[in-house]
Amino acid sequence: MAETETNPLRRPLPDGIVPEGEVTRTENRWIAIVLGMLGVMMAVIVVTGVTNALHPPSNVEIIDPTTLHLGGEFAESNLGTAAEPDGSVTVRLIAEQYNFVPECVRVPADTPVKFRLSSADVIHGFLLVGTNVNTMVVPGFVAEVRTSFNALGDYRMPCHEFCGVGHQGMWAHVNVVPKGRFPHLSTTERTSCVQQ
Amino acid sequence: MGFKFLQSFLTFFVVLPTLLTVYSICASLEIAGRHRGGRGLLGWIGALPWDEPMVLVAALSLVMLGGGGFGGIINMSYAMNSMIHNTSWVPAHFHLIFGGAVVIMYFAIAYEMWPQITGKLLRSKKLARRQLWLWFWGIMIVTIPWHITGLMGQPRRVAVFDYDDPLVARTGPLVIISVIGGMILLLSAILLIFILVRSHFGERTGEIPLRYALAVNPPAHVPSSLNGFALWNTILLVLMLVAYGYPIGQFALLKPHSVPAYDVTSHSDGGGAR
Amino acid sequence: MARDKGVLRLTNPWPRFAWLAGAAIVGISLALGFLVLDRYQQNDPPLGLWGAICWGLGITADLGPAREAAPTLRTPSRIAWTSSTLGQIRAGDAQHGSFIALNCTACHGEGGMSQSTFIPTLTGMDPAVIFKQLDDYRSGKRPWGVMGAIAKALSIRDSADVAAYYAARPNGLAAIAHEGSLRGESRSKESDSARHLAFMGDEQRGIPPCTACHGPHGYKIGAPPLAGQHAAYIERQLAAFAQRLRQNDINEQMRTIAMQLTPSEMHALAAFYGAPESSRVANK
Ligand SMILES: [Cu+2]
Numbered sequence: 001m002a003e004t005e006t007n008p009l010r011r012p013l014p015d016g017i018v019p020e021g022e023v024t025r026t027e028n029r030w031i032a033i034v035l036g037m038l039g040v041m042m043a044v045i046v047v048t049g050v051t052n053a054l055h056p057p058s059n060v061e062i063i064d065p066t067t068l069h070l071g072g073e074f075a076e077s078n079l080g081t082a083a084e085p086d087g088s089v090t091v092r093l094i095a096e097q098y099n100f101v102p103e104c105v106r107v108p109a110d111t112p113v114k115f116r117l118s119s120a121d122v123i124h125g126f127l128l129v130g131t132n133v134n135t136m137v138v139p140g141f142v143a144e145v146r147t148s149f150n151a152l153g154d155y156r157m158p159c160h161e162f163c164g165v166g167h168q169g170m171w172a173h174v175n176v177v178p179k180g181r182f183p184h185l186s187t188t189e190r191t192s193c194v195q196q
Numbered sequence: 197m198g199f200k201f202l203q204s205f206l207t208f209f210v211v212l213p214t215l216l217t218v219y220s221i222c223a224s225l226e227i228a229g230r231h232r233g234g235r236g237l238l239g240w241i242g243a244l245p246w247d248e249p250m251v252l253v254a255a256l257s258l259v260m261l262g263g264g265g266f267g268g269i270i271n272m273s274y275a276m277n278s279m280i281h282n283t284s285w286v287p288a289h290f291h292l293i294f295g296g297a298v299v300i301m302y303f304a305i306a307y308e309m310w311p312q313i314t315g316k317l318l319r320s321k322k323l324a325r326r327q328l329w330l331w332f333w334g335i336m337i338v339t340i341p342w343h344i345t346g347l348m349g350q351p352r353r354v355a356v357f358d359y360d361d362p363l364v365a366r367t368g369p370l371v372i373i374s375v376i377g378g379m380i381l382l383l384s385a386i387l388l389i390f391i392l393v394r395s396h397f398g399e400r401t402g403e404i405p406l407r408y409a410l411a412v413n414p415p416a417h418v419p420s421s422l423n424g425f426a427l428w429n430t431i432l433l434v435l436m437l438v439a440y441g442y443p444i445g446q447f448a449l450l451k452p453h454s455v456p457a458y459d460v461t462s463h464s465d466g467g468g469a470r
Numbered sequence: 471m472a473r474d475k476g477v478l479r480l481t482n483p484w485p486r487f488a489w490l491a492g493a494a495i496v497g498i499s500l501a502l503g504f505l506v507l508d509r510y511q512q513n514d515p516p517l518g519l520w521g522a523i524c525w526g527l528g529i530t531a532d533l534g535p536a537r538e539a540a541p542t543l544r545t546p547s548r549i550a551w552t553s554s555t556l557g558q559i560r561a562g563d564a565q566h567g568s569f570i571a572l573n574c575t576a577c578h579g580e581g582g583m584s585q586s587t588f589i590p591t592l593t594g595m596d597p598a599v600i601f602k603q604l605d606d607y608r609s610g611k612r613p614w615g616v617m618g619a620i621a622k623a624l625s626i627r628d629s630a631d632v633a634a635y636y637a638a639r640p641n642g643l644a645a646i647a648h649e650g651s652l653r654g655e656s657r658s659k660e661s662d663s664a665r666h667l668a669f670m671g672d673e674q675r676g677i678p679p680c681t682a683c684h685g686p687h688g689y690k691i692g693a694p695p696l697a698g699q700h701a702a703y704i705e706r707q708l709a710a711f712a713q714r715l716r717q718n719d720i721n722e723q724m725r726t727i728a729m730q731l732t733p734s735e736m737h738a739l740a741a742f743y744g745a746p747e748s749s750r751v752a753n754k
Contacts, residue, residue: 020413026223034215042208045273046502053510054275056200060446060528064453067550069720076722077544088513097690098671098678099726112513120721121455125282129349129363134278140453146512156363160282160351166682168356169671188541194729198526201503205495274507358673421477421484430478431492438496446528456553 057135057145063118065139068094073142074118080190081107088112095124095137098166100157102192104173108182109149117143125161128174136161149176200274203439207272214265221254227412249324253304256332257297264293267343282353285346288339295381296335303328303388310392317400323391330384337377341370547718548609549602551691558630559601567635570628573620582636587702593642599694600633603718612718643695644685663735664742675730680739683723692720701744708736 048054068074074094080102081091088111094101095117107113117126119139126143127134130151135143149155159170175193183191229240244251267289270276280286307324311317318324345367350357359368421427480486508522517525549555571582574592578584582592592600606612607621608629624632636642666672669687671679683690696704710716711728719725731739 023223023413027219030215030219034212037215038208038211041269041273042205045204045275046507049275049507050510052275053512054278055507055512056274056277058200058525058528060450062450062453065455066453066552069546070548070550071543071545075543075545077541094721096721096723098682099676099723101722101726103676103726103730114513125351127282127349127351132275132278134281136282139455146514148513154363156349156361158351158354160353162353164682165688166671166678168354169673169676169678169682171673171676173676190541194726198500198504198508198523201507202496202499205499205502209495356670356673361674419482419484421482421488424477426477427485427488431488435492435496442527454553456551456556 054132057143059142059144061142061144062140063142065118065120068118068120073116076101078190080192081105081185082190083185083187085187088114090114090116093117093126094120095126095159096120097122097164098159098170100126100159100170100172102172102194104175104193105157106175106177106182106191106193107149108179109152109176110179111182112146112148115143115145115147122163123161124159124163124170127158127160129156129158131155134160149174152176152178199439199443204272204274206435206439208269210272211265211269214261218258218261221258224409225251225254247321247325249307249321249328250304252325253300253328256328257301260292260296260300260332260335263339264289264297268293280346282351283346284342284350284352287352288342288346291342292335292339296332296339300328300331300335303331306388306392311395311402312404312406314396315401315403316396316398317402317404318391319395319398319400320391323387327384327387327391330380330387334377334380334384337380338374339377341373341377345370345374544717545611546720546722547602547606547611549605549720551598551720555601556598558626559597559633561627562597562601562630562632562634564631564634564638566628567631567633570624570632571635574632577616581639582642584700587700589700590703591643591699592636593639594698595636595643595694596689596692597630597633597637598691600636601629602692604629604633606718612716643698662742664738667731667735667739668742672730677727677730680743690723693723696743699744701740704744705736705740708740709733712736 063072063074069076074092079092079094081089083089089107091105091107091113093105093115096119115126115133117135117137118141119137121139123139124137125135126137126145128147131147131149133145133147135145137143153176155174155176157172157174159167163170173193183189185191225244226240229243232240232243232245234240234243246252267285270280271286271289307318307321346352348367350364350367350371357364357367357371359365476482476485478485480489504523504526505519508526509516509519511517516522574582577586577589578592579586579589582595584591603612604621604624605626607614607617608624610618621629667677668680671677671682679687680696681687683693684696685693707716708728708731711719711724712731714725717725728736
């Protein structure tokens with residue numbers, strides 16, 4: 001301590017620049033502002049989370065990735081868009097190196113949509129540009145995301161998780177059509193916009 | 197998952213120490229400015245020694261920290277993250293925060309410490325300031341368009357984009373601007389090395405005593421719990437266990453599945469290709 | 471500097487404050503996370519309290535409508551790349567396989583080098599491919615009269631053995647050489663649609679590069695090497711995938727791709743891969 005007093009670089013501060021009490025007061029004020037900011041932002045997150053029912057992708061459901069094609073929910077005849085009795089639709093997809101199957105998905109606008117995906121090999125990503133749909137597709141798990149589309153048209157569906165050397169070619173489409181133009185499906189029918 | 201909200205909330209508290217750091221840096225600068233004769237609400241800013249690289253960097257760094265910090269809050273927000281998860285927003289964010297706010301500080305430290313270590317003074321502070329400004333603008337020009345393309349849904353970790361595709365084409369010009377920013381960064385980095393090397397082999401030498409920052413109002417008493425890591429590391433450990441213990445432990449409870457490993461770099465068995 | 475005692479002790483005001491604050495943060499956010507936020511599900515009525523907690527813990531899974539009334543099941547293949555399947559393939563005995571291969575020589579040629587453009591060369595093909603294709607013929611998943619009958623006559627062990635035999639034969643099929651080794655030719659990469667598809671794919675149509683699965687950039691299990699295969703055979707297979715005459719590729723790997731290809735692209739790709747002069751990776 002004594003040494004610092006004689007340090008030539010330490011010129012004593014003129015009185016009145018930083019009185020101790022003033023420092024404490026601004027410090028306290030700043031803490032209050034910071035805590036206020038924290039509170040407001042957290043409130044925004046909670047309120048929007050509740051009112052829009054937004055969640056990070058959170059489904060915990062397990063499935064054997066190597067045998068998806070042998071039967072069950074992700075057998076190839078069950079992929080694509082299915083109509084549910086309650087008027088909503090469920091879209092089932094497989095993400096695999098280096099494709100989404102089906103690679104073009106058709107859904108009606110202004111309708112609750114549930115995407116269910118699983119991976120056949122490695123971690124893939126699933127992003128629908130311009131919507132809240134954005135999740136990882138982890139082998140061994142079923143990823144589920146819900147949304148509804150209000151803008152018609154084509155959406156790009158890139159894989160955003162590096163999945164191997166062909167990753168950059170892993171793009172698919174979602175085609176949103178007016179509700180009236182969406183085919184009327186029985187419960188056992190599946191549809192997609194893959195050109196047969 | 198309910199735990200994701202806890203993780204999100206805990207992550208959010210990074211705002212607290214960050215803003216406290218911002219406070220103490222600004223306050224130190226203000227005290228210094230007033231000490232040098234600055235008066236009034238903002239007069240102290242003008243009174244700061246702006247020709248010192250370190251002072252310039254403190255300001256530039258704060259600007260970048262501000263931008264990157266707000267981006268970071270979006271990254272951690274429970275649900276908003278799904279807008280930008282794995283898009284080019286994320287690399288934009290960490291380049292701005294790390295490549296910008298942090299690395300530019302390393303540069304200023306280099307300008308400060310190098311002469312002290314080697315006894316060779318900087319040949320030109322002006323050039324050093326130019327270099328720092330270049331880095332600042334480079335980072336800005338790289339990351340701002342990058343953030344925007346992220347919001348437009350451009351995924352990260354993709355090697356090639358086909359900008360002929362009408363649905364992707366909109367991001368093309370922004371990416372090109374980013375590339376220009378990258379060139380500016382390269383220029384700035386070369387300039388940094390040039391400045392240090394030139395100063396090192398230059399004529400100007402001098403003894404610069406090491407200076408340390410001192411408290412204006414030296415603390416009379418610091419509670420030792422605030423002055424060591426024991427308490428905080430214990431709390432940290434407990435928080436990590438609470439926040440991640442169950443989600444990670446759950447893997448042990450679930451039936452495991454695996455995809456058998458298969459050599460992807462060459463046909464493994466037999467005398468297949470390669 | 472005065473040291474206060476008991477950095478971790480709760481009687482000490484600072485640790486007490488820190489622990490209380492931490493506990494409050496955890497408590498508040500767990501309550502918000504599990505009891506409030508978790509209840510609200512997009513497109514569905516809010517969950518009950520227990521439902522929300524269980525969902526938060528990842529205990530209940532699908533909340534959606536039941537999935538009865540599934541369409542009739544169609545499966546591409548009986549084979550799945552589980553470790554037991556890979557084990558069966560690895561156990562293949564090339565020595566024994568060479569005897570079984572005598573039945574194949576009439577069509578697939580000496581050592582698997584087919585002389586007919588109609589019949590695929592098997593030499594140097596990955597054993598997993600041969601094993602899987604034989605099983606698909608056997609189960610009728612890949613319909614082709616003669617091969618179906620032949621495969622039915624083979625046991626699973628036999629298929630693994632003959633697969634090991636053909637895979638070990640030298641100078642057969644290969645992965646196309648690395649792009650780098652093609653540089654010597656005139657730079658027509660962009661115009662040469664086959665080469666572009668093979669090495670770059672077409673992102674706009676969602677076609678990954680063929681080399682990512684068929685080599686040399688990467689290998690997807692079950693994807694045969696193509697360089698050296700008969701062009702006519704390759705083109706026929708691509709068309710069959712596109713028209714869904716061949717549907718035995720697991721998870722529609724090849725169908726998804728082939729459906730995007732135009733007939734002229736198929737022709738160009740077949741010529742590119744099948745051309746005898748297409749530079750091959752030297753077999754060792
Ligand atoms: Cu992928």
